Amino acid sequence: MQSNAGRTCNHGVGGSCKHLAMLKSLWRSREKLIITSVAGLLIVIGWLLGRLGLNSVLSNSLMIVAAVVAGYRIAMSAFHALRFRILGINALVTLAAAGAIIVGEYWEAAVVTFLFSLGSYLEARTLDKTRDALRKLMEMAPQVAHVRKGEEEVDVPAEEVRRGDLVIVRPGEKIPVDGKVVKGRATVNQAAITGESMPAEKAVGDSVFSGTINEAGYLEIETEKSGEDTTFARLIELVEEAQQEKARSQQALENFARYYTPGIIVVSVLTYLVTKNPITALTLLVIACPGALVIATPVSIVAGIGNAARQGVLIKGGEHLEKVGQIQVVVLDKTGTLTRGRPQVTGLWVKRGTETEMLLKTAAVEKLSEHPLAKSVVERAAGKGRIPEAADFQVLPGYGVMAMVAGKKVCVGNRKLMQEQGIVIDSEVEERMASEENTGCTAIIVAENREILGVIFIADVPREDALNLVSRLKRTGVEKVVMLTGDNERTASAIAHRLGIDEFRAEMLPEEKVAVIKSLREKGRIVAMVGDGINDAPAMATADVGIAMGAAGTDVAMETADLVLMSDRLVKLPYAIGLSRRTLRNIKQNVTLAVLVVLVLLVGVIGEAVVLASGMLVHEASVLLVILNAMRLLKYREI
Amino acid sequence: MEKITFRLGDLACPDCAQKMGQILEKQKGIYQANVVYTTGKVKIQYDPNQINLQEIEKIIAKTGYRILEKR
Numbered sequence: 153m154q155s156n157a158g159r160t161c162n163h164g165v166g167g168s169c170k171h172l173a174m175l176k177s178l179w180r181s182r183e184k185l186i187i188t189s190v191a192g193l194l195i196v197i198g199w200l201l202g203r204l205g206l207n208s209v210l211s212n213s214l215m216i217v218a219a220v221v222a223g224y225r226i227a228m229s230a231f232h233a234l235r236f237r238i239l240g241i242n243a244l245v246t247l248a249a250a251g252a253i254i255v256g257e258y259w260e261a262a263v264v265t266f267l268f269s270l271g272s273y274l275e276a277r278t279l280d281k282t283r284d285a286l287r288k289l290m291e292m293a294p295q296v297a298h299v300r301k302g303e304e305e306v307d308v309p310a311e312e313v314r315r316g317d318l319v320i321v322r323p324g325e326k327i328p329v330d331g332k333v334v335k336g337r338a339t340v341n342q343a344a345i346t347g348e349s350m351p352a353e354k355a356v357g358d359s360v361f362s363g364t365i366n367e368a369g370y371l372e373i374e375t376e377k378s379g380e381d382t383t384f385a386r387l388i389e390l391v392e393e394a395q396q397e398k399a400r401s402q403q404a405l406e407n408f409a410r411y412y413t414p415g416i417i418v419v420s421v422l423t424y425l426v427t428k429n430p431i432t433a434l435t436l437l438v439i440a441c442p443g444a445l446v447i448a449t450p451v452s453i454v455a456g457i458g459n460a461a462r463q464g465v466l467i468k469g470g471e472h473l474e475k476v477g478q479i480q481v482v483v484l485d486k487t488g489t490l491t492r493g494r495p496q497v498t499g500l501w502v503k504r505g506t507e508t509e510m511l512l513k514t515a516a517v518e519k520l521s522e523h524p525l526a527k528s529v530v531e532r533a534a535g536k537g538r539i540p541e542a543a544d545f546q547v548l549p550g551y552g553v554m555a556m557v558a559g560k561k562v563c564v565g566n567r568k569l570m571q572e573q574g575i576v577i578d579s580e581v582e583e584r585m586a587s588e589e590n591t592g593c594t595a596i597i598v599a600e601n602r603e604i605l606g607v608i609f610i611a612d613v614p615r616e617d618a619l620n621l622v623s624r625l626k627r628t629g630v631e632k633v634v635m636l637t638g639d640n641e642r643t644a645s646a647i648a649h650r651l652g653i654d655e656f657r658a659e660m661l662p663e664e665k666v667a668v669i670k671s672l673r674e675k676g677r678i679v680a681m682v683g684d685g686i687n688d689a690p691a692m693a694t695a696d697v698g699i700a701m702g703a704a705g706t707d708v709a710m711e712t713a714d715l716v717l718m719s720d721r722l723v724k725l726p727y728a729i730g731l732s733r734r735t736l737r738n739i740k741q742n743v744t745l746a747v748l749v750v751l752v753l754l755v756g757v758i759g760e761a762v763v764l765a766s767g768m769l770v771h772e773a774s775v776l777l778v779i780l781n782a783m784r785l786l787k788y789r790e791i
Numbered sequence: 792m793e794k795i796t797f798r799l800g801d802l803a804c805p806d807c808a809q810k811m812g813q814i815l816e817k818q819k820g821i822y823q824a825n826v827v828y829t830t831g832k833v834k835i836q837y838d839p840n841q842i843n844l845q846e847i848e849k850i851i852a853k854t855g856y857r858i859l860e861k862r
Contacts, residue, residue: 183857229855236814276800283831392827392834 166702183225184273191222191266198262215258222265223249223392239413241443248437252764255430263765264438271772278779282455282786288462293384294362297328300372310362311379321371325365330377330384338369345384345704346719361704362366384702387718391461394469408445416440431763439753439767444774448742455785456735464704464718465728469488472714475697476732479680481672482630482725485665485688486637486647489701490621490722491612497532498593499609501584508536510605513746516542516600517555525594525610526553529564548572551712552596563599574597581607591646611643614651617722622652624726629733632677636660636668636691665691682725684709699725731788738785742778749774793824796834796846800857811854818842818850 179186198214201432223246230242245268252261299308300318310328313319318334321327327340339351344363351367354360361375363384379385416436424433453470460467468474475579487493500507515533518526520542533539542555542562552565563573570577578598585595585607593609622633636655637644644658657668665681669691672679681688681695686708693712700706700713702720710716717724753770757761762770812833815824820841825834835847851858 225855228853232853233810233814236817238810238813240810280831287831392832 184269184276186539186628187222187225188266188269188273191218191262191269194218194221195259195262195266197489199259202259212258215262216253218262219253219258219265222262222269223330226265226268226564231787239417241413241440243252244413244417244437244440248434248764249723251430251434251437255434257431257764258373260431260434260764261502264768267765267768267772271768271775273751274772274776275779278776278783279451282451282458282783284458293388294328313375315375315377317375319373319375321366321373323366323368323370327360327371327373328362328378329375329380330362331360331373331375333360333371334374335372336370338371339367341365341367342704343464345464346386346721347462347724348721383707383710383718385640386707386710387461387466389715390466390468390607390716391457394457394467394472410523413440429760432757432760435757435762435764435767438764439750439757439762439771443771444746444749444778445743446777447776448449448746449739451782452735452738452742453786456738456788459763459786459788460728460731463724463727465724465731466710466716466718467728467732468714468716472697473732473735475678476680476715476729477736478678479630479697479729481634481677481679481690482625482682482729483634483636483669483679483695484682485684485691486635486639486644487612488684488687489682490618490635490647490651491614495528495594495609495610496527496613496753498611498613500606501582501588502610504603504605507606510598510608512539513557513562513600513605514564514608516557517545517564520545520555521547521553523553525596528610529608531598557600560601564596566596568602570599573599573602575602575604577604590642614647615722618651621722621725622654624723625723625729628730629727634668634672637667662687662690666694669694680715680729692713699728701725707756727758727789731785734788735785738782739779742781745781746774746778792836793839794834794836795847796832796862797848797858798832798855798860799851800831800859811851811856814854815847815850818847821847 194214196217198211198218201214202208202211226242226249227246230240230246233240234243239432245264249261249265252258252264275286277644294310295762297308297310297313297317297616298320299306300320305320308317313329314528317329319327319329319331321338323338333354333356335356337353337355340354340360341349341351342361342364343349344365345361354369354371360371361384362378362382377383380389417440418434420440424430424437429431449470453473456473457467467476484490500510502510510531511529515530516539518529519539530539540557545553545555547553548565548569550568552563552569554561554563554565554569554573556562560662563569563575567577581597581604585597588607588609589595591611593611596608596610598605625633632654635644635648635651635653637647637656637658638660639658641658644656647653648656657664660668665688669679669681673694673696677694678697680697680699681692682699682701683689684701684706686706689708689712692700697715698713699715699717700709701717701722703713703716704718715728717728749770753767756770757767796841812824812826815821815833815835820838821835822838823834823836826832827834833851837847848858848861
């Protein structure tokens with residue numbers, strides 16, 4: 153089509169051709185609006201002429217022209233659909249308008265086609281707004297990657313970057329691939345994936361995701377995944393698939409619509425045969441498409457899923473959304489979900505010297521270790537003073553570590569290390585250790601030249617946002633929160649008590665977690681299991697709703713869970729449940745409204761209070777109302 | 792078999808949009824046409840030996856939808 157326009161241009165009409173092209177593109181983008189406005193204008197002029205009683209033939213002709221202008225597209229669509237033996241609302245409206253003209257109701261024909269045209273224009277516009285949430289997300293998809301080839305830098309389309317390629321990302325640029333940072337350090341905004349507005353610090357060894365933005369800093373990334381395999385692309389793909397799996401209520405409505413439309417045609421014919429009133433019969437055709445009813449569910453779901461996606465929450469579709477909205481019991485795994493899964497120093501007990509001295513000496517040794525417990529000590533010592541240099545570092549796996557610090561031998565480890573080094577643990581130290589260990593802490597002993605300086609206690613502590621999680625969940629309507637853990641009874645009890653958890657089960661094996669969920673479900677409860685999606689996969693599959701947390705980068709979790717929280721922030725959990733409940737309520741409101749409108753229209757038509765134009769007005773208004781109601785979901789934030 | 796995705800404008804009533812999908816699926820050479828209502832797209836799997844892109848685009852245009860983008 154475009155090449156044709158180009159060819160006429162070459163024939164030399166020059167300037168006017170440019171205008172023509174402009175008009176053409178204006179027409180293409182605003183077709184519906186222009187058609188509707190022209191038809192509307194014709195109707196107004198025709199109505200004025202008729203009102204003034206000047207010329208009824210002219211007035212009527214204008215109405216017919218208006219009906220043709222507004223109805224042409226509708227009729228063409230209807231014609232194409234009918235060729236494929238599909239009977240839609242376009243056919244019904246065409247039939248009604250044509251019928252009205254035949255029986256001499258020109259005004260009705262014009263207004264019906266005009267209102268239908270205006271209605272579908274407004275619907276398309278408002279629906280576009282609903283989709284914006286998702287569209288904005290998709291526009292985040294990066295286009296170009298700067299790939300480093302030796303000393304050179306080459307720009308490559310993002311989907312063509314290969315595994316192992318080195319990609320350079322400068323400040324303000326989007327990260328084009330999933331990979332690991334191999335050089336540099338940067339502040340990265342991960343909102344596109346996790347919905348978190350707080351940027352994350354990325355340094356060598358950290359994972360970064362395609363679609364996130366390097367706000368400040370320089371990064372060199374070794375590519376792991378690109379194009380369609382990236383977390384970001386998967387996220388969009390899953391959001392799109394989410395709507396294909398329909399909610400049960402939606403399927404019922406669509407089945408209903410399938411019989412409703414032909415049914416109404418039969419009723420309409422019967423009405424005409426019985427009443428001999430063609431207008432009533434035609435009005436039935438106009439209101440035959442249960443527009444609001446068909447759109448009631450999907451439009452709410454689109455708005456709900458769109459809002460969620462912007463927050464880094466992926467709801468897998470209508471049916472899942474229904475279930476999430478009904479959750480009564482939330483079951484959480486402790487480690488990695490309620491707690492960071494990353495140990496922290498929770499206490500220090502000093503026998504000799506000062507706390508700071510002991511910490512700095514320990515950190516000097518631990519700095520050289522790669523053990524997860526070591527990291528927590530170094531973190532704790534940071535800012536306490538200068539960490540001294542250590543030499544002759546030694547690791548004894550399962551025991552601890554040792555090194556020379558300022559000429560003295562510092563040993564950091566467990567009881568076995570002390571025994572092995574011939575260091576005596578007296579009863580005072582043993583007592584302290586035992587009492588803390590009973591609450592689930594790990595105790596590590598620090599000794600200098602065979603003399604114990606003190607003990608450092610380390611434990612996996614709750615996340616900050618776990619502290620008010622239970623009350624937030626209850627506010628969304630969750631009845632009970634249950635914690636499962638493989639840890640011992642005392643640790644579990646301490647954490648459960650602190651977080652206000654209703655019920656906990658300690659010393660659980662993975663298969664026992666499944667049994668707990670089964671027994672909860674057997675009591676008739678709708679149960680959600682929150683986990684990381686990998687270790688907890690069986691339990692998540694057993695639950696009514698499997699919720700994966702911190703799923704960014706783990707495909708398995710993204711694929712298998714019903715509800716996916718891309719970030720590992722617990723606050724997203726009450727948000728997602730609250731949003732789902734609100735969406736369900738929104739759907740109910742929409743369906744109720746739509747059913748009421750259909751009933752009112754049917755009664756109105758039978759009572760002859762509703763005729764063609766007013767029937768169309770109510771019909772289109774109800775569709776718009778349903779869309780506007782759904783759009784309220786876009787504004788939802790956790791209360 | 793090839794895959795193509797069109798982003799569409801004016802995707803109004805979902806009922807009509809689904810009907811476009813049904814029409815496309817009745818074409819020879821089109822195995823699957825998924826109208827993705829949430830993002831305003833239609834994803835098509837087709838056999839280029841039996842139907843070409845122009846023909847598919849023509850059907851979409853005839854049913855009353857504008858193609859904004861294809862890939």
